[in-house]
Amino acid sequence: MEDIRTRAVHVVNQPPARGSRPLSVPLVQSSAFAFDSASELAEAMAGPDGQYVYSRRGNPTVRALEHTLAGLEGGASAIAFASGMGAISGVLLALLRPGDHVVAQRCLYGGTYASLTDLADRYGIEVTYVSGDEVVEFEAAAGPRTRLLVMETIANPTGQVPDLPGLLAAARRRNVISAVDNSLASPVLCRPIELGADIVLHSTTKYLAGHSDVLGGAAVFADDGLRQEIWPRTVELGSTPDPFAAWLTLRGIPTLPLRMREHCANADVLAGRLAAHPAVTAIHWPWLPAHPSYAVARKVLSGGGGLLSFELAGGREAGRAFVEGVRLARLALSLGGVETLVTHPASTSHRELGAAALAAAGIGAGLVRMSVGIEDPEDLWRDVEQALSGVVLG
Numbered sequence: 001m002e003d004i005r006t007r008a009v010h011v012v013n014q015p016p017a018r019g020s021r022p023l024s025v026p027l028v029q030s031s032a033f034a035f036d037s038a039s040e041l042a043e044a045m046a047g048p049d050g051q052y053v054y055s056r057r058g059n060p061t062v063r064a065l066e067h068t069l070a071g072l073e074g075g076a077s078a079i080a081f082a083s084g085m086g087a088i089s090g091v092l093l094a095l096l097r098p099g100d101h102v103v104a105q106r107c108l109y110g111g112t113y114a115s116l117t118d119l120a121d122r123y124g125i126e127v128t129y130v131s132g133d134e135v136v137e138f139e140a141a142a143g144p145r146t147r148l149l150v151m152e153t154i155a156n157p158t159g160q161v162p163d164l165p166g167l168l169a170a171a172r173r174r175n176v177i178s179a180v181d182n183s184l185a186s187p188v189l190c191r192p193i194e195l196g197a198d199i200v201l202h203s204t205t206k207y208l209a210g211h212s213d214v215l216g217g218a219a220v221f222a223d224d225g226l227r228q229e230i231w232p233r234t235v236e237l238g239s240t241p242d243p244f245a246a247w248l249t250l251r252g253i254p255t256l257p258l259r260m261r262e263h264c265a266n267a268d269v270l271a272g273r274l275a276a277h278p279a280v281t282a283i284h285w286p287w288l289p290a291h292p293s294y295a296v297a298r299k300v301l302s303g304g305g306g307l308l309s310f311e312l313a314g315g316r317e318a319g320r321a322f323v324e325g326v327r328l329a330r331l332a333l334s335l336g337g338v339e340t341l342v343t344h345p346a347s348t349s350h351r352e353l354g355a356a357a358l359a360a361a362g363i364g365a366g367l368v369r370m371s372v373g374i375e376d377p378e379d380l381w382r383d384v385e386q387a388l389s390g391v392v393l394g
Helices: 004-009 038-044 060-073 084-095 112-125 136-140 164-173 224-237 243-275 294-300 315-325 356-361 377-392
Strands: 077-081 101-105 128-131 146-152 178-179 199-202 216-219 280-284 307-312 339-343 367-371
Touching: 004 224, 060 077, 060 216, 060 243, 077 084, 077 224, 084 112, 084 146, 084 178, 084 199, 084 216, 084 224, 101 112, 112 128, 112 146, 128 136, 136 164, 146 164, 164 178, 164 294, 243 280, 243 307, 243 377, 307 315, 315 339, 315 367, 315 377
Parallel strands: 101 128, 101 146, 146 178, 178 199
Antiparallel strands: 077 216, 199 216, 280 307, 307 367, 339 367
């Protein structure tokens, strides 16, 4: 019998028993995989879909997540990332070369805006921002060097819903690759590939995982050829998710439709009441009839989403007083978890934007962003109401 030191290293690693299989996806927390022959190992290094070699290149748990996300979005394939920004940066860096031109929706997540600004400054990539409401804007901006169109299903934090059907069709006519960040809608409310998108991006940290306990991202592709083109570059960036993060995301996905139903229903209650409150000068939630995107939102979304924002009459100080005044909701970044979170975008998620860019994106100094959780809506409203009373009295 081998020495105890040898036996401690070579633990039992048996394949699943025949005739049964686990109900949940197994967590394969291994950095590398062993082979019987050098030729098999060499062959496995050839692409993204062969045998597992090294978890930065592929892992059974991560691949299960990729297949699941592709199925949810109606895509051909997917690449999982360590974060939503990993997915955004990986796709941008893999697709764009110096001299390329990007057309982007004006109201973008601050991290996406920062990445595009950095690419423009350092690599000579030209970026033109459009509202996202009119196809003619894209047509006027696009040219022979236009490589990519970047949009969000529901803009963070204004709730804008761009004309996805029209813009995606226009991009396809011009042979421009389209990428849509679907993090705020999730595939429950919208599937951009069905509307003509080439790439769908996700921060899986948000609604997909849904429990504020994991960091992750993903890119889903309508055509696997595009994934094959992008995959080698993303592997070298090293933004692959840990298998446990993938496993946690897979654990959250089965309840996604149930959670999204509650998020949307609670947001509906709060949005209606906030719109009538004297301390609120504007409310941003795309399923409110007064919202500028209401008509297109009703066409492309099956719900208004769980994120709403509102502008307070007292400006920056009023916003600060509100986010510090809530008791049930929590002052924290991120969104999409089961609990309600509030934040002040101008000083947090969109701090990369200057005053002019904030104004152009429709983000005021007193804007409060609320990620509405799945708590009882009356409990949430009581908390919001008492925090607003403090703002008014202050």
